[in-house]
Amino acid sequence: MLEISLFAFFGVIACVTAVMVITRRNPIISALFLVLNFAALAGLYLLLYAQFIAVVQIIVYAGAIMVLFLFVIMLLKPEADKNFFEENPKIKVASLIIGIIVFVQIGITVWNGMTKNPVMQEVNKAMEIGTVEAIGKELYTNYLLPFEAIGFVLLASTIGALILAKKKLD
Amino acid sequence: MIPIEYYLIISAFMFVCGVVGVLTRRNAIIVFMSIELMLNSANLTLVTFSSYLGNIYGQLFVFFVMAVAAAEAAVGLAIIIAIFRNKVTMNLDEINILKW
Numbered sequence: 001m002l003e004i005s006l007f008a009f010f011g012v013i014a015c016v017t018a019v020m021v022i023t024r025r026n027p028i029i030s031a032l033f034l035v036l037n038f039a040a041l042a043g044l045y046l047l048l049y050a051q052f053i054a055v056v057q058i059i060v061y062a063g064a065i066m067v068l069f070l071f072v073i074m075l076l077k078p079e080a081d082k083n084f085f086e087e088n089p090k091i092k093v094a095s096l097i098i099g100i101i102v103f104v105q106i107g108i109t110v111w112n113g114m115t116k117n118p119v120m121q122e123v124n125k126a127m128e129i130g131t132v133e134a135i136g137k138e139l140y141t142n143y144l145l146p147f148e149a150i151g152f153v154l155l156a157s158t159i160g161a162l163i164l165a166k167k168k169l170d
Numbered sequence: 171m172i173p174i175e176y177y178l179i180i181s182a183f184m185f186v187c188g189v190v191g192v193l194t195r196r197n198a199i200i201v202f203m204s205i206e207l208m209l210n211s212a213n214l215t216l217v218t219f220s221s222y223l224g225n226i227y228g229q230l231f232v233f234f235v236m237a238v239a240a241a242e243a244a245v246g247l248a249i250i251i252a253i254f255r256n257k258v259t260m261n262l263d264e265i266n267i268l269k270w
Contacts, residue, residue, distance in 0.1 A: 022191030095193030
C-alpha cells in the first residue's frame with residue numbers, strides 16, 4: 001500500500017513536471033521543473049531498489065548538470081519564448097500529433113508484450129543488485145576497461161568545452 | 171507489487187514530452203533540456219528492466235549513460251555559448267548558417 005502510493009506520488013510528479021518543462025516560456029522555470037523531474041525519478045529508482053543509481057541521479061543530474069544549465073541561462077540573455085501556439089501553429093499541431101502517435105505505439109507494444117509474458121519482480125534479487133557494493137564490484141572487475149574509457153571521454157569533453165567556450169579561437 | 175507496465179508507461183510519457191519539446195520549442199536551452207528528458211526516460215526503462223529481471227547490467231549501462239550525458243551537456247552548453255557570442259541569439263530558427 002505504501003509502495004503503490006509512493007509510486008503514484010513520484011510518477012505523477014515526474015509526468016506533470018515533464019509537461020511543465022516543455023510548456024513554460026521562461027527557461028529558468030523550465031530548468032527548475034527539470035530539477036524536480038530528476039528528483040522524482042530518483043524516487044522511482046529507489047522504489048526499484050536501485051540505490052546507487054538514485055544517489056548518482058541526484059548528485060550528477062540534479063546537482064552538476066542542472067547547475068551548469070542554470071549558469072548558462074544566467075550568462076546568456078534570458079529571452080522568453082513566444083506563447084506555445086503563437087508562432088508556427090501548423091508545426092506545433094503536427095508535432096503534437098507525432099508525439100501522440102509515438103506514445104500510442106509504445107503503449108501498444110508495452111501492453112501486448114507485458115500481458116502475454118508478465119514479468120514478476122524478485123524483490124530479494126533486485127535488492128541485492130542495486131547496492132553500491134554490487135555495482136562497484138562489477139565496475140572494477142568485468143567493466144574496468146569501459147570505466148577507464150568513460151574517464152577519458154569525460155577528460156576529452158572537459159578540454160573540448162574549455163576550448164569551445166574560449167573568447168577567441170586561435 | 172507494482173506491475174512493470176506502469177514504469178514503462180511513465181517512461182514512454184516522458185520520452186514523448188521530450189520529443190514534442192524538441193520539435194516545438196525554438197529556444198536552444200529548452201531543446202537541450204528536452205534531450206535530457208529523453209535520456210532520463212531511457213534510463214528509467216533500463217533500470218526498470220534491470221530490477222525486474224534481476225540483472226545488474228542495466229544499471230551499469232545507466233551509469234555509463236549518465237557519464238556520457240554529463241560530457242554531452244558540457245560540450246553542448248559550450249557550443250551554445252559560442253553561438254551566442256557570434257549571433258547574440260538563442261533562437262534556433264535564426265541559427266541557419268549550415269542550411270543549404
